[in-house]
Amino acid sequence: MHKKGIFLTTLALLAAMLACNLPAAGPRLATRTAPLPTVSVTPLPPPTATIAIPEGVPIEPYQDVRGLDFSTYAVEFDRALIETLWFNGSTRWPGSSGQVAQAVMEAGKNPGLGIRSLHEQGITGAGVNVAIIDQNLLQDHPEYRGKIVEYIDIGTNMPADASSMHGPAVASLLVGETTGTAPGARLYYVAAPSWTADAQYYAEALEWIIARNEQLPEGQKIRVVSVSAAPSGPGTPFTKNNAAWDQAYERAMAEGILVLDCTETYGIVSACYYDLADPENAARCIPGWPGRGYNLIPGEIHAPSSRRTSAEEYSPGVYSYQYTGEGGLSWAIPYVAGVLALGWQIQPDLDYNRMLELVFASAATRPDGALIIDPLTFVEMVRQESDR
Numbered sequence: 010m011h012k013k014g015i016f017l018t019t020l021a022l023l024a025a026m027l028a029c030n031l032p033a034a035g036p037r038l039a040t041r042t043a044p045l046p047t048v049s050v051t052p053l054p055p056p057t058a059t060i061a062i063p064e065g066v067p068i069e070p071y072q073d074v075r076g077l078d079f080s081t082y083a084v085e086f087d088r089a090l091i092e093t094l095w096f097n098g099s100t101r102w103p104g105s106s107g108q109v110a111q112a113v114m115e116a117g118k119n120p121g122l123g124i125r126s127l128h129e130q131g132i133t134g135a136g137v138n139v140a141i142i143d144q145n146l147l148q149d150h151p152e153y154r155g156k157i158v159e160y161i162d163i164g165t166n167m168p169a170d171a172s173s174m175h176g177p178a179v180a181s182l183l184v185g186e187t188t189g190t191a192p193g194a195r196l197y198y199v200a201a202p203s204w205t206a207d208a209q210y211y212a213e214a215l216e217w218i219i220a221r222n223e224q225l226p227e228g229q230k231i232r233v234v235s236v237s238a239a240p241s242g243p244g245t246p247f248t249k250n251n252a253a254w255d256q257a258y259e260r261a262m263a264e265g266i267l268v269l270d271c272t273e274t275y276g277i278v279s280a281c282y283y284d285l286a287d288p289e290n291a292a293r294c295i296p297g298w299p300g301r302g303y304n305l306i307p308g309e310i311h312a313p314s315s316r317r318t319s320a321e322e323y324s325p326g327v328y329s330y331q332y333t334g335e336g337g338l339s340w341a342i343p344y345v346a347g348v349l350a351l352g353w354q355i356q357p358d359l360d361y362n363r364m365l366e367l368v369f370a371s372a373a374t375r376p377d378g379a380l381i382i383d384p385l386t387f388v389e390m391v392r393q394e395s396d397r
Contacts, residue, residue, distance in 0.1 A: 068086075068090075068094075070090060070093035070094070070300055070334070071093050071094070071095070071299070071300050071334055071335040072093075072094055072095065073094075073095040074094050074095065074096045074100050075095060075096055075097040075099060075100060075331065076097065076099040076100060077100055077101070078100075078101040079100075079101055079102055079103050079106070080101040080102065080103055081103070082103045083103070084103055085103060085104050085105065085106050086102065086103070086106040086109065086110070088109045088112075088113065091106065091109055091110050091113050091334075092113055092285060092316060092334055093299065093300065093334040093335065094332075094334050095331070095332070095333050095334060095335070096110060096114075096331070096332055097321055097329055097330065097331040097332070098114075098321070098329035098330055098331075099329070110332075113285070113332060114318050114330055114332045115318070116285045116288075116318075117285070117316055117317050117318030117332045117333075118187045118188045118318045118330075119288055120182075120188065120189070120190050120313070120317075120344065120347075121283050121288030121289055121294075121313055122283070122288070122289060122290075122291050122294065122313065122381075122382065122383065122384050122385070123289050123291075123383075123384050123385035124190050124348075124384050126289075126385070127351060127384060127385065127388055128192065132351050132354060132355065132388060133191060133192050133193030133194070133351070133354070134184075134190075134191030134192070134193045134194035134347060134350035134351050134353070134354050135193035135194070135354055136193070136195075136354060136357075137191065137193075137194045137195070137232055137350040137353045137354050137357075138158070138194070138195045138196075138197065138225070138229055138230060138231045138232060139183060139184070139191065139194045139195070139196055139197070139231065139232060139233050139234075139235065139346055139347075139350050140196065140197040140198070140199065140218050140231050140233070140234040140235070141179055141180060141183060141196060141197075141198050141199070141234070141235045141236075141343065142199045142201055142211055142214040142215060142218075142234060142235075142236045142238070143173075143175055143176045143179050143180075143198075143200065143201070143203075143235075143236070143237055143238070144165065144173035144174075144175045144176040144200060144201070144202070144203060145162060145165045145167045145171070145172060145173050145176055145200040146172045146173060146176030146177045146180060146198070146200070146322070147170075147171075147172045147177075147322050147325055148160055148198075149322075149325065149326070150177055150180075150181070150320045150322045150328050151186065151328060152177075152180070152181040152184075152185035152186050152187065152188055152189070152320040153177075153180050153181055153184050153185055153186070153189075153196065153320070156184045156192075156194070156195065156196050157180075157196045157197075157198050158195045158196060158197055159197050159198070159221070160198045160199075160200070161198070161199045161200070161214075161217055162199075162200040163199060163200065163201050163210055163213050163214050163217065164201060164202050164205070164210045164213075165200050165201065165202045166202070167200075170324065170325050171323070171324070172322050172323050172324075174321070174323075174331070175203075175237070175339065176198075176200065177319065177320040177321055177322050178319035178320060178321070178331065178339070178340070179235060179237050179319075179339060179340070179342070179343045180196065180198065180320065180343075181319045181320035182317065182319050182340055182343040182344060182347070183196065183235055183343035183344075183346055183347045184196050184347070185319070185320060188317075188318055188319055188320065188330075189343075189347055190343070190344050190346075190347025190348050190350070190351070190384070191346075191347035191348070191350035191351055193354070194347065194350045197218060197221065197231055199214040199215075199217055199218060200214075201213075201214045203238050203247075205249075206246060206247050206248045206249060207247065207248075207249040207250055208240035208241055208245075208247040208249060208250045208251050208253055208254040209249065209250035209253050211236070211238060211240040211247075211254055211257075212240070212250065212253035212254045212256065212257040213253075213257075215234065215236075215254075215257040215258065215260075215261055215268065216257050216260075218231060218234055218261070218266065219257070219260060219261050219264055219266065222264065222266060223264075228357065230265070230266075231266055232266070232267065232349070232350065232353050232361070233266070233267040233268075233269060233346045233349050233350065233361070234261065234266060234267070234268045234269065234346075235269055235342050235343040235346040236268060236269060236270040236271070236342065237270075237271060237338070237339035237340075237342045237343065238270065238271055238339075239270060239271040239272045239273070239276070240254035240270070240272065241254040241255050241258075241272055241274060242272035242273045242274035242275070243273045243274070244273060245272065254272075255274075258270070258275060265360060265361065266361075267349070267361035267364075267365070269342050269345060269346055270342070271338050271339070271342065276309070277308070277309050277310060277365070278309060278310055278311075278312060278338065278341050278342055278345050279296065279297075279306050279309040279310065279311045279312075279338070279341070279379075280296070280297060280298060280311060280312070280313075280314035280315070280336070280337070280338050280340075280341045281294040281295055281296045281297065281311035281312065281313060281314070281341075281379075281381055282294065282295055282297070282298065282299050282313060282314065282315035282316055282335075282336075283295070283313055283316065285316055288313075291372075291373035291381045291382065291383040291384075291385075291386075292373045292375065292381065294311065294313060294373075294381045296311050296375065296377070296379040296381075298314070298315055298335050298336075298337075299315055299316070299334065299335055300335060301335075305377055305378065305379055307378065309380070310345065310368055310369060310372060310380050310381075310382050311341075311379055311380060311381045311382065312341040312344040312345045312348075312381075312382045313340070313341065313344055314336040314337060314338060314339070314340040314341040314344070315333065315334060315335050315336045315340075316332075316333075316334060316336075317332070317333055317336055317340050318330050318331070318332045318333075319331055319333070319340070344382075345368070345382060348368070348382060348384050348387060349361075349364050349365075349368070351384065351387075351388055351391075352364050352367065352368075352387060352388065352391040355388065355391050355392055356391050356392075356394050356395065359391070359394060363394075364391075367387055367390045367391055367394075368382065368387055370390060371383050371386040371387040371389075371390045372386075373386075
């Protein structure tokens with residue numbers, strides 16, 4: 010990889026640790042299970058086991074293999090193992106494993122839980138304005154090209170021809186053409202440097218959204234802001250100016266702009282993961298992260314964060330995707346924001362309090378009490394609001 014690419018990738022990983030708990034940082038209130046056993050290459054290992062390739066580099070479930078080259082190795086990767094890995098278009102696979110990995114990548118583009126069936130009905134978030142505060146990105150990826158109404162950079166100081174890992178991912182999971190929950194929504198994007206651990210940048214980004222919203226005419230207001238970071242509160246990795254975020258958050262909410270973040274103080278979103286073989290069943294979206302323990306957080310809505318594919322672009326015109334077998338809460342935040350946008354397309358007069366009530370009322374409830382977001386039931390309940 011080019012030295013500039015290595016630097017930007019390293020910076021992106023550091024920033025991810027300061028965002029919403031990607032695998033490198035570890036999920037909130039979760040602990041990894043016991044170490045996974047090492048087995049021989051032949052026969053193929055079970056999906057929960059390590060695969061030891063001849064060159065002696067062990068490949069474990071949930072490992073980051075982006076950009077690695079396995080093409081010369083005399084071993085095949087089982088699909089169940091591939092589904093757990095973090096890989097991208099630069100990963101090189103041995104034998105027929107490449108075809109399997111491509112199938113997994115395509116399957117991960119589906120938001121699941123009935124979202125695509127809603128899109129087929131024309132419910133795409135069309136006409137709804139949403140916003141994201143996250144790391145810098147390039148605006149030309151096919152997933153969201155032409156969907157970003159305004160792009161503002163507050164303090165990243167990154168080159169204009171450079172992108173991050175995190176930014177393209179969250180943008181595509183919200184408004185992506187094939188990966189997003191609300192591909193018809195219009196996106197206001199504010200880039201901010203999470204790697205500084207200074208919440209002031211995020212506060213200024215939110216203040217910009219508030220000010221911009223005041224200029225927008227009725228019917229075109231920004232309804233929800235997706236913030237895959239925790240700029241304040243207990244356990245925050247941001248070490249400076251946390252109060253500034255709290256003040257901006259409270260002001261935005263008072264102005265009628267819903268802010269979804271990862272803070273323990275304000276956050277209402279938790280993670281779940283579905284079976285790629287049955288991704289449409291909300292009741293089968295398992296709370297937490299695959300391969301890890303999980304403590305149920307009462308009163309939060311769970312949304313898919315693992316086994317998802319998102320956009321990737323580090324250099325202009327070099328479009329790719331990444332698949333995360335074990336994603337972080339970062340991926341669940343834009344998912345929920347997009348589902349809300351679907352509701353506002355149908356009933357634009359509802360405020361965010363009522364929309365959230367419907368999200369929780371429509372959720373699928375698991376035996377342990379976990380609430381799983383259920384877009385199909387949510388949309389039906391929003392439709393019924395016109396009869397009230």
